[in-house]
Amino acid sequence: MHASVCDLITDLVQNAIEAHAEEIMLNVEETEKNIKVVIQDNGKGMSAETLEKAKNPFWSDGKHRHRKVGLGLPFLFQTVDMTDGSAEIQSEEGVGTTVTFNLDPQHVDLPMFGNFVSTAVSLMTYEFDGNLTVQHSRNSRSYSVSKNDLTDALGNLNNLENMVLLKQFIQSNEEELR
Amino acid sequence: MAKMTLDELRSLRDSKKKEMTQRDGDKTAQIVVGMGTCGIAAGAKEAFDAFLDELDNHDVKNTRITQTGCMGLCFSEPTVEVAVPDMPRVIYGNVDADVARRIVKEHIIGKALVSDHIFDKPAKDIIDGETK
Numbered sequence: 001m002h003a004s005v006c007d008l009i010t011d012l013v014q015n016a017i018e019a020h021a022e023e024i025m026l027n028v029e030e031t032e033k034n035i036k037v038v039i040q041d042n043g044k045g046m047s048a049e050t051l052e053k054a055k056n057p058f059w060s061d062g063k064h065r066h067r068k069v070g071l072g073l074p075f076l077f078q079t080v081d082m083t084d085g086s087a088e089i090q091s092e093e094g095v096g097t098t099v100t101f102n103l104d105p106q107h108v109d110l111p112m113f114g115n116f117v118s119t120a121v122s123l124m125t126y127e128f129d130g131n132l133t134v135q136h137s138r139n140s141r142s143y144s145v146s147k148n149d150l151t152d153a154l155g156n157l158n159n160l161e162n163m164v165l166l167k168q169f170i171q172s173n174e175e176e177l178r
Numbered sequence: 179m180a181k182m183t184l185d186e187l188r189s190l191r192d193s194k195k196k197e198m199t200q201r202d203g204d205k206t207a208q209i210v211v212g213m214g215t216c217g218i219a220a221g222a223k224e225a226f227d228a229f230l231d232e233l234d235n236h237d238v239k240n241t242r243i244t245q246t247g248c249m250g251l252c253f254s255e256p257t258v259e260v261a262v263p264d265m266p267r268v269i270y271g272n273v274d275a276d277v278a279r280r281i282v283k284e285h286i287i288g289k290a291l292v293s294d295h296i297f298d299k300p301a302k303d304i305i306d307g308e309t310k
């Protein structure tokens with residue numbers, strides 16, 4: 001079981017990265033009554049059969065190191081089951097995958113939400129060739145930022161000074177959502 | 179903090195750049211944080227965050243922080259590889275936020291290994307694929 005909803009999100013975005021997506025969209029919509037998360041990628045996608053297998057925590061496509069599907073999906077289903085949430089995965093080979101889930105923020109069994117600032121910083125600075133757009137909204141406020149925009153503004157995102165600036169940037173945008 | 183725009187971010191970056199003195203590219207410390215599934219579950223993001231803060235607080239600049247997926251060392255997560263110029267490359271295990279701060283102070287700034295968190299032999303066997 002993951003410690004937080006943010007950990008779950010990190011894992012699912014990493015799946016998209018590992019599917020060699022060029023464009024990944026992470027959308028988190030929070031209200032008092034619902035947390036909706038959509039992770040959409042244009043990576044290699046999965047066949048219906050692979051998707052079925054990917055839901056099984058004891059399945060892997062061979063070597064762990066080269067896994068295409070992590071434990072993200074089984075964790076997702078476990079969380080959703082325990083908290084009366086819902087989850088849906090659409091995937092098509094060669095087209096991409098979209099994972100959508102809804103969670104009840106008031107459910108007693110829901111893991112804590114976690115730190116979205118460090119999650120976004122970590123995902124934005126994870127080295128991969130594609131672009132990642134993060135959109136976060138709470139009630140009527142929202143912001144959106146993409147990795148391409150950040151690279152354009154900062155240059156190399158793995159250099160410490162740039163990471164610190166990036167963190168300040170995300171933090172200032174997150175504070176606006178409160 | 180007021181909401182920062184991308185343009186503000188860009189100009190902050192430019193003003194920082196002017197402050198920067200000429201730095202030797204080879205003298206950059208490297209930190210690689212394992213962000214595999216179990217690394218994340220074990221608190222790799224907290225360690226990652228602590229590295230950023232501590233390096234910034236001590237005004238250590240020449241450092242590259244990258245992340246990698248599974249390092250195959252589940253039992254000692256979070257796992258972090260640290261390479262400081264002129265020092266041996268080390269893999270640390272069980273790196274929580276406190277250990278991350280110690281690595282910054284003792285290893286990156288103080289140039290001394292944090293011996294009690296150095297990952298020991300079995301992992302190397304696994305990494306190299308040796309049988310014995």
Ligand code: FES
Pocket residue numbers: 064214215216217247248249250251252253255
């Ligand atoms: S995810 Fe940690 S060893 Fe594989």
